[in-house]
Amino acid sequence: MAKYKIALMPGDGIGNDVMDAAQIVLDKIGLDAEYIRADIGWEFWCKEGDPLPQRTIDTLKACDCALFAAITSKPKEEAEAELIPELQGTGLIYRSPIVRLRQLFDLYVNLRPCKAFKGNPLNYRDDVDLVVFRENTQGLYAGVEFHPLPDDLRAQLEAHSPRMAAFQGVSGEDIALSARIFTRAGCQRIVRRAFEYARQFGYPTVTLVEKPNVIRETSGLMVREARKIAAEYPEIELWETNVDAMAMWLVKNPQDYGVLVSSNMFGDIVSDLAAQLVGGLGFAASGNIGDDMAVFEPTHGSAPKYAGLYKVNPTAMLLAVKLMLDWLGETATAGALEAAIAAVIAEGKVRTYDLGGDAGTLDVARAVADRL
Ligand code: IPM
Ligand code: MN
Numbered sequence: 001m002a003k004y005k006i007a008l009m010p011g012d013g014i015g016n017d018v019m020d021a022a023q024i025v026l027d028k029i030g031l032d033a034e035y036i037r038a039d040i041g042w043e044f045w046c047k048e049g050d051p052l053p054q055r056t057i058d059t060l061k062a063c064d065c066a067l068f069a070a071i072t073s074k075p076k077e078e079a080e081a082e083l084i085p086e087l088q089g090t091g092l093i094y095r096s097p098i099v100r101l102r103q104l105f106d107l108y109v110n111l112r113p114c115k116a117f118k119g120n121p122l123n124y125r126d127d128v129d130l131v132v133f134r135e136n137t138q139g140l141y142a143g144v145e146f147h148p149l150p151d152d153l154r155a156q157l158e159a160h161s162p163r164m165a166a167f168q169g170v171s172g173e174d175i176a177l178s179a180r181i182f183t184r185a186g187c188q189r190i191v192r193r194a195f196e197y198a199r200q201f202g203y204p205t206v207t208l209v210e211k212p213n214v215i216r217e218t219s220g221l222m223v224r225e226a227r228k229i230a231a232e233y234p235e236i237e238l239w240e241t242n243v244d245a246m247a248m249w250l251v252k253n254p255q256d257y258g259v260l261v262s263s264n265m266f267g268d269i270v271s272d273l274a275a276q277l278v279g280g281l282g283f284a285a286s287g288n289i290g291d292d293m294a295v296f297e298p299t300h301g302s303a304p305k306y307a308g309l310y311k312v313n314p315t316a317m318l319l320a321v322k323l324m325l326d327w328l329g330e331t332a333t334a335g336a337l338e339a340a341i342a343a344v345i346a347e348g349k350v351r352t353y354d355l356g357g358d359a360g361t362l363d364v365a366r367a368v369a370d371r372l
Contacts, residue, residue: 051094066295130259135267140180141264153177182221208241
């Protein structure tokens with residue numbers, strides 16, 4: 001029996017292209033693993049009404065971890081219009097399968113390293129080395145949303161918050177509400193993981209990115225918990241910034257920051273900004289990590305117009321493989337893979353179109369594999 005069972009979920013769009021790239025590298029590494037393909041993505045939404053079929057969830061439960069590539073997401077009405085006729089009008093609502101996976105398996109950490117590789121012509125600066133810890137299960141992504149606003153819920157809100165007076169006279173039909181839910185334990189565990197990471201890898205600071213001056217209760221809870229946890233890590237400084245100012249500071253002085261920690265939505269936004277500092281989403285990988293399960297993915301989308309052209313940069317996917325190897329405890333192999341990726345970038349001979357080259361997705365994967 002193989003040491004590891006790993007699910008491979010290419011998804012749709014360019015998902016297949018970059019998963020093939022990952023497979024080339026995995027084959028070269030020769031990890032003692034059984035790879036199991038699992039269905040996920042737009043095709044299964046259209047045909048079955050579920051982009052994350054139960055059989056895939058069952059497969060994942062039997063695996064140590066998974067690699068996921070890309071999925072197309074569309075707003076509610078557009079998604080419904082693409083269902084097969086038999087499924088239309090049956091009340092199915094599209095929900096992002098990756099968000100569901102994060103919640104279903106309680107993958108509460110979204111780890112997003114953004115490191116400038118030497119020689120990457122897309123680097124904003126060459127000295128950026130940021131790691132974003134994004135809370136991955138709560139906040140605005142909890143899915144507790146209403147439109148129209150139900151009358152009984154409205155009455156309760158009015159009874160509990162004088163601020164609701166501002167909406168007097170607006171009909172429930174004309175109000176949409178998305179709840180931002182944080183729990184104390186949810187705040188504590190993401191902040192703790194950020195501090196643990198900073199300690200393990202020698203980062204001198206952890207920066208909490210929130211907005212407690214305005215969003216007093218949710219951001220406020222996160223700040224209060226972070227201060228308590230920070231006291232347990234005297235060698236690491238806790239910096240507190242507001243998310244809007246942070247966007248500015250990240251453009252101005254990104255080299256000053258190390259580990260960042262934030263809630264789900266702010267972390268989503270800040271991590272795209274951070275990714276762009278080191279070449280864009282083609283260089284950004286994520287680990288969705290829980291206590292005993294993890295799903296690794298490139299942070300980019302599915303870029304449907306490039307699907308099957310084997311044109312896109314697979315670096316983010318290969319970096320996702322690196323994160324997976326780290327998580328499995330295969331740290332030497334993870335280090336070797338990162339060094340091989342770095343060497344291919346530094347050498348600059350095999351470059352996809354985003355880097356001004358004409359190499360294909362699989363050429364990059366082969367160049368990396370050749371160095372392993
Ligand atoms: C990401 C993506 C997802 C998110 C989308 C595809 C639902 O943007 O992983 O950052 O918002 O979390
Ligand atoms: Mn995102």
